[in-house]
Amino acid sequence: MLRQLAMGSAFAVLVAGSAWAGEYGTPAEARAMLEKAVAAVNANKAKALEMFTKGEGGFKDRDLYPYCGGPDGNFTAHPSLVGKSLKDLKDKAGKPLGVEVYAAAKDGVIVEVSYMWPRPGQTEPVNKVVYVTKVGDQVCAVGYYK
DSSP states (O other): OHHHHHHHHHHHHHHHHHHHHHHSOOHHHHHHHHHHHHHHHHHOHHHHHHHHHHTOTTOOBTTBOEEEEOTTSBEEEOTTTTTSBSTTOOOTTOOOHHHHHHHHOBBTBOEEEEEEEEOTTOOSEEEEEEEEEEETTEEEEEEEEO
């Protein structure tokens, strides 16, 4: 009986841990989505940016989604910020996030930028890491929460 109880508790912890882990995107999933986004932009930029904004084609998974900014510094793909300035964007601690994202973006290289942002549906900022790269004239990123 004690063994069954211990095994049941271990199972409950595993199940609870798995459910929590599945609620948010992982670093590996964020990076894979950015790599997929790069391929989509290279194949057909206009269609890719539209798909990113609409969250179609596997470009919206829980809290993961790609966003891009054009050479003018404005969002060209984002669920709600298209046309607004990415370059002027600051994180919730006042860090010039957009400037840092643009400065970090290099063709063919994926780098990380960290900042403070609330999880979807929450108000308290937490550490978020975004993978960033440059694809042609687009600066694209996908982020995950730590």
